[in-house]
Amino acid sequence: MAIVLLALLLFPSAYAQPWSVCGNTGNYTAASTYQDNLSQLAASLPKKASSNTSPLFATGTAGAVPDLVYALALCRGDINASACKDCVTIGFEDAQQLCAFNKEATVYYDSCLVSFSNEDFLSTTVNGNENEVTVLMDAQNFTESADYIRLLLFTLLNDTSESAINSIRRFTTARMDISSLPTIYCAVQCTPDLTADECAACLQDFPQVTLQYLDGQRGGRLLGVRCNMRYEIYKFYQGDPMLRIISLASAVPTIGKTPPGTPVTVYPQPPPAAPPAPQMITTPIAAQEETGRKGKLWIIGIAIPLVAILLCSTFTFLWLRRPKKGVLSSQDRAGANRIEENALVWTIEQKSSEFTLFDLSELLEATKSFAEENRLGQGGFGPVYKGQLSDGQEIAVKRLASHSGQGFTEFRNEVELIAKLQHTNLVRLLGCCIQAEEKILVYEYLPNKSLDFFIFDERQSSLLNWYKRRAIIEGVAQGLLYLHKHSRLRVVHRDLKASNILLDQDMDPKISDFGLARICSSNDAEGNTKRVVGTYGYMSPEYASEGIYSVKSDVFSFGVLLLEILSAKRNSGFHQYGDFLNLLGYTWHLWEIGRWLDLVEASISKEMHEAEARRYINIALMCVQENADDRPTMSDVVAALNSESVVLPEPKHPAYFNLRVSKSVESAVVVEACSLNEMTITQDPQGR
Template identity: 45%
Template sequence: MPTSLCTGSTAEPPKCPHSTPTTMLVLFLLLVATSVSLPAPAAGVDEGALPVTNDFSRSCGSTSNPRFYEPNSTFAANLKLMFAALPKNASASGGGFSAGAFGRAPDTAYGLALCRGDYTGDACASCLAREFKDAGSLCGYSKDVTVYHDQCHVRFHDRDFLAGAGNAPEIFAPNMNNVSRGNVAAFDILVARLVNAVADRASAARSRYATGQAGFDVTPDKVNVYGQAQCTPDLAPAQCRGCLAGIIGQMPRLLSGRLGGRILGVRCHFRYEKEIFFSTGDGNMVTVTPLVSSSTGSRSSSSSTLWIVAIVVPLTVLLCGFSACFLWMRQRRRRATNLSSGRVGMASMSMEMEQVLKLWKNEESDSEFSLYDFDQIADATRNFSNDYKLGQGGFGPVYKGELSGGLEIAIKRLSSCSVQGLMEFKTEIQLIAKLQHTNLVRLLGCCVQAEEKMLIYEYMHNKSLDCFIFDSAKGAILNWERRFRIIDGIAQGLLYMHKHSRLRVIHRDLKASNILLDRDMNPKISDFGLARIFCSNVTEANTTRVVGTHGYIAPEYASEGLFSTKSDVFSFGVLLLEIISGKRTAGFYQYGKFFNLTGYAYQLWQEAKWHEMVDPVLGEDYPVAAVMKCVQVALLCVQDSADDRPNMWDVVAMLGSEGLTLPEPRQPAYFNVRISSFPESTSSFGEMSYISSVTLTDEDGR
């Protein structure tokens, strides 16, 4: 069996039997063999930074706060189900990946299994089954176990690590052989080019797996270098590339000069070697231009090189120094101009933002969040060209951009005079580090320069949900299967915000235009500028300033300023009715005797005519029972009393169950507000006409 390391294990070491000279000799030889088989750490490496792996390695959770389960516990039974299901699912999927949650809280077991991209079918299932067997026995009943192997790796945990894109625990393994001392710099450059090229290909591939090769022909080291990179397929391209960039950035510290090495993580990993170690398959590998040395390296050429270096390097340093001084002086001049022009308010806001960013950095230093330069964003949007403009929000325009590395981004540029925009800006930055879920849009970073404040998001290729469900032509793209996947994804995202994230978060502005769709039409909840953070033991709060969008606001929030998770449940129910019907609830549209979609849907439900509200573009080829259940769930969510509404845990359970008897929905909010209750001369402000001191936005306002 290959040598293994168990980082963080708290189990007692086995006690030695009665010692004899023969026993001592055997132990000595085993110790020598073990020390020979372990790879040596790279020169200058901080050996405490990452554990070193050989053929496989395992992590047994935290040493400071270890958690264990009993062999006959419910958690152990859930693990058994996981160990049987995930290898089978990963093999059957064709992608070698499977993840999921097994059992109910508080004994839920979360697991992930991934095979290397060239390791499929029965071989993948066998590798994962073996690793899960090791995972269940090597760490003494720990609830947090990760096992890495050459061809696959597995992880299980009693906490929901699947909700985010974290890569921990990460390990590294250097090859024992080095390149010649004089070739270290050139070799590191080649390997970095190779690994980054393979990472680019992997993040763009549907499988999130890619391989590559490059030649190094610099005397005396003449080798081919082969590279491989992979992410879990559930990561978006930007998430995958960001994850790989994080571990590739550790190469100079951990793998410099090594003829091979790898850094492995739960969500992404890479490896390079001087011998090919993967199946070439269809041969579709990235090829990097090789580095070649001159075959006639004479003393004169070496001398010429030295002279060139001696002249060019000092000149370059001088030019850089002059450039730095010039930029510094220009920046000081700009600041002086801003102060002299009386922009004291903006200066104070910038100081406030600086404090927010500093606080965020201190608390969340391990999160993937970047601070972008203004010039970098201006270049990405062609100086904020109208051709790159995606839309106009309530607090500023939104642009599409493309960074120099090819990463597509979306930029929300806040209006310089908007104080409310500043509050949203701060809220999103403070929230984003605590919200990481596949159904929440990912904030990549921000740009703060003088009065300019911009939020940088991952780009969603299909824009927002309202572009499809309220358009008869585009709506036809969303068959019922896709619509239900969107419904379920939104519900999962809300459940995470309400229950599973580090803090309880209430969105307060859930609507169709705030649901973004990625390339595969997966939903992402966006725009957390109006969100409120609760401590885990707080369930509701009051406010004198009601914010949100007409048609989606719960009645207790609109009339009393009382908001809770049930406020989001109400908005979800309205959104669910919109997805089913293709009709807008916001605005002033007449549905039968109602100005609101909720009242119209409830009347049809009472008359057993709910099918009349189903979007006509779905035709008659839809699963009647499934759609009927979604209508019933939606009506349960929009009930007038917040106490009658289900929480998101119940909503997810109802949507995912078959054969479950659901309660009969009671009267929805605003049901008594009908067209007949208004004189003909009255302006049609529908159900919201009685509300005062409410800050509302149009449906497409943000």
């Protein structure tokens, strides 16, 4: 990023509007079909955008593959239709000049943006095909205390973003008035076709990018095709601010993380010409508001220094986290953890919901100081204890072990994620505790432990007849369907396994442990990570080897789980199936020779018809097919489970089916993972 910044500093022409981003998806030629299609959109989109009701926004397509063109135009929420039309018209002209014959281009102005591509970026919710964010910065810095300014800036950006997310127009202008400082103006906008959650996901990395590239600057912008942010010390938008911030009572710095590999293009922005003086001072304010504001600012004058002292170390570390050579020291890493812990505490305290921030003393009393007799089990996260609150409510307490491989990142992920999910087949997170060195999750207590306790134990498995196992299978499927399709967050669990299926008093299943879960937009096909985490035996091949995850990764895990419920055997571990290393290969062998009931555990085989066994094994094999595209969605799976009239296709071979036990060395089998990713594999004490 620094190289890009330094290179652009050498070229003054980069300062001028528009700011252009030229794509790399190919070129077109003059008088080609692609250019004709682009011309159609250049003629139609300005009128379409300006004729829409506020906000002024339009998308369109022209032509057919391979000359299909996708385009988007968005005008700032405060400008009028005529100005919008003119801006979009000029945008198409400038884009074709600045990115001559590029099939993909985006241009940004103060008042609008125009973007077109030969790839379908309209069906996604990320900032263009490369998820690129353009950063413009004022060349001048604030002269006040850096820590103090960071606190104010984070407050302004967070509050304005939250207001924009919850606005129907996905647009908010704001003004922050703090004595002894210049008034700061801000605007945040998402394209209005995004849902509130999609807008929030688009904006979630802006705090971190702001910190890295705009730290201390008196003005700056983050520009993306789907969302953008701007702040200045002069009033750059029209009309009165939609949000006024005159108190730091709700100051909650949200420290985001930029996903690895996310490109960020940095442009320097020269100081704008000072606007006429009246624009700087004539925001209408009622006299009584002024009186109230002065009173509040007097209180702030006392409160801010105290807050600033508490946050000084936080923002000092964040300053140090800016991109630079070298590696963070262990002391810095410890500081990073403390920063994120504090930010999470503040976020929880700000939200008014049923989610509770427990006091450590309350949980010590509930669990009798984590007494061994209250210990329910041990997971990769740490030990789990049963507890009882003072009002008699029973709880399950997961205590983060100091050596836990899951760590604070997954702890925070679970707190921020599962608290927003509500479904009868998902475990309910009641709250958490972040105090001293303790990180604790508090769940509803489920008396019957987890599914693996029953199906992998010969004495306990007989307690689950086929009727109950079928209900568990269907409940897990419904829970996954909710995560993938019906929840407002669209979640990939990434660690579905028997030990993460908890059973309530009626033996109904609840999916738990969302520490590794990831949010995806409704249109995201897949994601990619350099850090592969999960449990051996449940991970899909594309995720284990390449770090590619999607809803189809969860479908694969569900297929493995279904086979384990039917057979009461683990897919991997200390069990071997003749010549086959795992349950998938053994199942495929039985499928090919038509001996379906041989897979089913003896205690339930008498309760099942052969046709029923075949149907469930067919569904499972469809889920564990090697190619992700061949696997069904959870909608398809639920339909197949609920109706025998659904015709099931013949499955293709599963992943890992050809792993065989060496006849010469049966006691040791080595499987090499072909992956450049960092891989973290969970293996439970019992061989999970």
